[in-house]
Amino acid sequence: MLDFPRWKKIWLWFVTLAFAAASLPSLVSVSGGTWPSFLPDPTVNLGLDLAGGSHILLEADPSQVAQQRLESMEEAVRGALRKAEPRIRIGDLSSRDGRLSFMVEDASQVDAAREALLPLTTGAGLTGQRDWRIEVVDGQRFVLTPTQAGLNQAVTDAMDSATEVVRKRIDALGTREPTIIRQGDDRIVVQVPGLQDPKQLKDLLGQTAKLEFKLVDTSALPSDIAQGIAPPGSEIVPYAETSPGQPTQIAVKRLGGIKGDNLTNAQQSFDSQNNEPVVSITFNQQGGAKFAKLTTENVNRPFAIILDGKVLSAPNINEPILGGSAQISGNFTVDSANQLAISLRSGALPVDLKVIEERTVGPDLGADSIQKGLIALGVGALAVLVLMAVSYGRFGLYADAALVLNVLMLLGIMAIANTTLTLPGIAGFVLTIGAAVDANVLINERIREERKRGRRVVAAVENGYREASRAIFDANITNVIAAVLLFLFGSGPVRGFAVVLMIGIVTSVFTAVTITRMWVAGWLRKARPHDINI
Amino acid sequence: MRLLKLVPDNTNIKFLRWRIPFYVISCLLIAASWALVLTKGLNFGVDFVGGQMIRATFVQDTEAPVSELRKEIGKLGYGEPVIQRFGAPNEVSVRMRLPEGAAQDPALSDTMTRNVVSTIRAAHEGVRIDGVDSVSGKVSGELFSTARWSLFFAMIAISIYIWIRFEWQFGVGALFALVHDVSLTLGLFALFQLEFDLNIVAAILTIIGYSLNDTIVVYDRIRENLKKYRKMPMPELLDLSVNETLARTVMTSLTLVVVLVALLLLGPQSLFGFTAAITLGIFVGTYSSIYMAAPILIWLGVTPASFVPNESGSERQEKVARGEV
Numbered sequence: 001m002l003d004f005p006r007w008k009k010i011w012l013w014f015v016t017l018a019f020a021a022a023s024l025p026s027l028v029s030v031s032g033g034t035w036p037s038f039l040p041d042p043t044v045n046l047g048l049d050l051a052g053g054s055h056i057l058l059e060a061d062p063s064q065v066a067q068q069r070l071e072s073m074e075e076a077v078r079g080a081l082r083k084a085e086p087r088i089r090i091g092d093l094s095s096r097d098g099r100l101s102f103m104v105e106d107a108s109q110v111d112a113a114r115e116a117l118l119p120l121t122t123g124a125g126l127t128g129q130r131d132w133r134i135e136v137v138d139g140q141r142f143v144l145t146p147t148q149a150g151l152n153q154a155v156t157d158a159m160d161s162a163t164e165v166v167r168k169r170i171d172a173l174g175t176r177e178p179t180i181i182r183q184g185d186d187r188i189v190v191q192v193p194g195l196q197d198p199k200q201l202k203d204l205l206g207q208t209a210k211l212e213f214k215l216v217d218t219s220a221l222p223s224d225i226a227q228g229i230a231p232p233g234s235e236i237v238p239y240a241e242t243s244p245g246q247p248t249q250i251a252v253k254r255l256g257g258i259k260g261d262n263l264t265n266a267q268q269s270f271d272s273q274n275n276e277p278v279v280s281i282t283f284n285q286q287g288g289a290k291f292a293k294l295t296t297e298n299v300n301r302p303f304a305i306i307l308d309g310k311v312l313s314a315p316n317i318n319e320p321i322l323g324g325s326a327q328i329s330g331n332f333t334v335d336s337a338n339q340l341a342i343s344l345r346s347g348a349l350p351v352d353l354k355v356i357e358e359r360t361v362g363p364d365l366g367a368d369s370i371q372k373g374l375i376a377l378g379v380g381a382l383a384v385l386v387l388m389a390v391s392y393g394r395f396g397l398y399a400d401a402a403l404v405l406n407v408l409m410l411l412g413i414m415a416i417a418n419t420t421l422t423l424p425g426i427a428g429f430v431l432t433i434g435a436a437v438d439a440n441v442l443i444n445e446r447i448r449e450e451r452k453r454g455r456r457v458v459a460a461v462e463n464g465y466r467e468a469s470r471a472i473f474d475a476n477i478t479n480v481i482a483a484v485l486l487f488l489f490g491s492g493p494v495r496g497f498a499v500v501l502m503i504g505i506v507t508s509v510f511t512a513v514t515i516t517r518m519w520v521a522g523w524l525r526k527a528r529p530h531d532i533n534i
Numbered sequence: 535m536r537l538l539k540l541v542p543d544n545t546n547i548k549f550l551r552w553r554i555p556f557y558v559i560s561c562l563l564i565a566a567s568w569a570l571v572l573t574k575g576l577n578f579g580v581d582f583v584g585g586q587m588i589r590a591t592f593v594q595d596t597e598a599p600v601s602e603l604r605k606e607i608g609k610l611g612y613g614e615p616v617i618q619r620f621g622a623p624n625e626v627s628v629r630m631r632l633p634e635g636a637a638q639d640p641a642l643s644d645t646m647t648r649n650v651v652s653t654i655r656a657a658h659e660g661v662r663i664d665g666v667d668s669v670s671g672k673v674s675g676e677l678f679s680t681a682r683w684s685l686f687f688a689m690i691a692i693s694i695y696i697w698i699r700f701e702w703q704f705g706v707g708a709l710f711a712l713v714h715d716v717s718l719t720l721g722l723f724a725l726f727q728l729e730f731d732l733n734i735v736a737a738i739l740t741i742i743g744y745s746l747n748d749t750i751v752v753y754d755r756i757r758e759n760l761k762k763y764r765k766m767p768m769p770e771l772l773d774l775s776v777n778e779t780l781a782r783t784v785m786t787s788l789t790l791v792v793v794l795v796a797l798l799l800l801g802p803q804s805l806f807g808f809t810a811a812i813t814l815g816i817f818v819g820t821y822s823s824i825y826m827a828a829p830i831l832i833w834l835g836v837t838p839a840s841f842v843p844n845e846s847g848s849e850r851q852e853k854v855a856r857g858e859v
Contacts, residue, residue, distance in 0.1 A: 442751065
């Protein structure tokens with residue numbers, strides 16, 4: 001137990017000092033100094049509860065993705081069968097219960113229809129399953145059902161691109177170092193340090209920015225529209241903003257409109273006539289051509305500009321718009337126009353995102369917490385150091401030195417692993433000190449006991465370490481179990497606590513048991529004491 | 535230099551003489567705690583019931599105007615707010631339910647935050663808004679269920695570990711001690727209506743960890759003594775084990791309490807509830823490892839014979855050679 005070959009000593013010292021040294025950049029930055037820039041500078045991150053900032057948890061609704069898939073499938077089916085040679089006529093098309101079903105009018109075309117539909121489905125996932133299942137029932141009726149693998153794939157794709165869109169939008173705000181992480185199947189966590197008022201951010205992320213241009217159905221009767229009844233082939237859409245005496249809804253044609261996702265640019269600008277804030281958009285080539293066609297074919301008819309299912313405005317098409325750019329007006333302020341421009345530039349979110357959790361911490365509270373936490377840590381540690389020294393003499397001093405190394409190593413490993421220190425993490429830090437001390441108390445009490453039973457010095461120390469190690473080992477394993485469960489089940493700050501606890505358990509056993517044993521062994525070898533004061 | 539000894543040498547306190555009355559008292563306390571939790575309920579924070587919490591410091595005042603705040607915010611029509619001081623007397627947390635329909639339209643809860651904050655700001659000068667937490671019912675439900683499961687799994691996993699390392703009776707004893715610790719902590723939170731949030735779950739898991747620490751040290755010594763003194767009656771052997779580890783128990787608890795008291799008095803206010811819970815847990819945990827975990831071994835029928843099959847041949851030969859068997 002007390003035999004330490006030279007290579008082992010060198011190795012132990014190397015590990016200890018290397019990790020302890022890694023804590024220096026963090027310590028220097030806390031005390032207000034500057035760390036030389038030519039040296040590596042791992043530092044401990046401060047959690048939002050310490051540094052201040054906003055944490056926002058966004059959630060998507062997977063059923064919305066399913067609905068959108070169904071709609072685009074409907075369009076694809078119509079297109080594919082129309083283009084088939086010869087054309088395949090269908091009827092009684094419905095998309096209820098998440099399934100698409102329709103009749104092929106000519107029974108002899110069923111096989112041709114199947115041929116035409118097959119390319120619309122693709123493989124999904126690793127199982128080789130396709131994303132839609134095509135069935136023919138009663139001879140002429142096709143039923144297209146989305147498979148689970150296909151749905152999962154669609155949700156994953158939607159969330160991936162939603163995360164990208166969120167990132168682009170936050171970058172456009174110019175905030176520093178945001179963290180954007182996918183969580184689970186349908187969630188995104190956004191953390192922005194230093195952000196005090198998350199309203200702007202939330203507004204930006206809450207806007208799906210799905211822009212559509214649809215023709216207004218002028219044949220609809222105002223009384224029908226007010227009751228929410230749309231003529232066949234049209235739908236009722238509410239206005240984004242209403243004023244008394246004006247209609248609150250409008251009827252637009254379901255088909256024949258265009259989507260605003262083919263944009264190359266969007267900028268906030270001012271209307272040249274009334275100087276009101278507007279958003280100027282520029283289509284790409286494909287979008288520009290579609291827009292030109294729409295406006296050419298419908299001169300002198302009104303069309304509705306629809307954002308996220310609400311009509312911004314419904315201007316008249318006075319002349320064909322051929323240049324590939326357009327202006328969106330709709331009671332904007334400079335800020336809201338700017339926001340819409342950012343949203344349009346970053347692309348529409350493939351799915352609506354809802355804020356389901358939000359936590360914001362002011363900067364004063366955090367700074368206050370760090371300072372007070374450090375003072376408490378200092379005072380508590382000092383008291384423990386004194387208590388150990390007066391209780392166990394030389395052995396207490398060894399334990400004290402190990403304790404200081406333990407704190408430095410813990411900080412150093414946290415810095416290297418780039419972990420985050422949270423408020424409960426500070427408490428975890430303090431508790432680690434307690435646990436480290438417990439190991440030394442166990443050992444020293446055991447040595448005392450062995451001496452009392454009349455064992456010689458070396459045998460007593462050896463027995464003390466051996467017998468105490470068993471309990472130390474078991475006790476720390478149970479703590480690891482608790483810490484791991486905290487990490488698995490906890491969230492945010494609690495996880496920070498668990499991380500400190502886990503690293504702390506390892507470093508405290510290392511310093512309190514192995515390092516002190518090395519020092520004690522060295523001293524016994526050199527001094528060869530006949531008696532020890534413990 | 536004479537060294538400090540908190541516990542004199544060779545103590546022989548008959549801890550287990552009073553085991554039956556203490557057991558009765560402890561079981562009554564556990565029952566009372568659950569009765570409190572079930573009748574009075576825990577004062578759940580927004581983490582577990584959803585809603586909104588605004589923390590504010592009244593920088594210029596020595597004491598936060600709680601009753602005025604309650605009136606002012608109550609007038610806004612979002613229902614009665616729960617206003618509590620936490621930490622310093624001029625710091626408050628204002629908790630409210632999320633307005634109806636907020637699950638569909640998050641803008642509603644934003645408007646509420648704005649209204650409440652501007653009401654507080656308008657009526658009181660020098661108010662610092664320290665934080666806003668807004669947790670939807672869905673998230674709080676998930677946090678609640680994961681918190682419950684993490685406590686449950688921690689207790690089961692730890693007991694299984696002890697069962698593997700010792701004997702099944704020790705696993706049961708440790709589990710019983712843990713149930714005791716967790717119940718009493720929950721009971722205290724119900725009694726004083728302290729806010730119960732995610733951090734408190736972390737605190738309880740910490741208590742579990744450290745209570746176990748104590749229990750294992752005592753159990754380790756019991757195991758050692760069971761092998762050493764094969765003829766000693768169980769109550770006596772348990773007393774001996776507890777006495778032998780008493781110096782360590784006192785010293786470790788003291789150092790932990792010293793650090794925790796420093797954190798209570800000097801540390802950040804927002805950690806007060808968290809630290810208080812752990813401090814209480816240290817006392818409850820130390821008590822339970824002596825009075826809950828140890829005596830149950832007698833009733834579960836642990837005898838020196840329990841460890842015979844576990845002893846390896848060489849260990850046994852060693853003992854025979856030393857004349858201990």
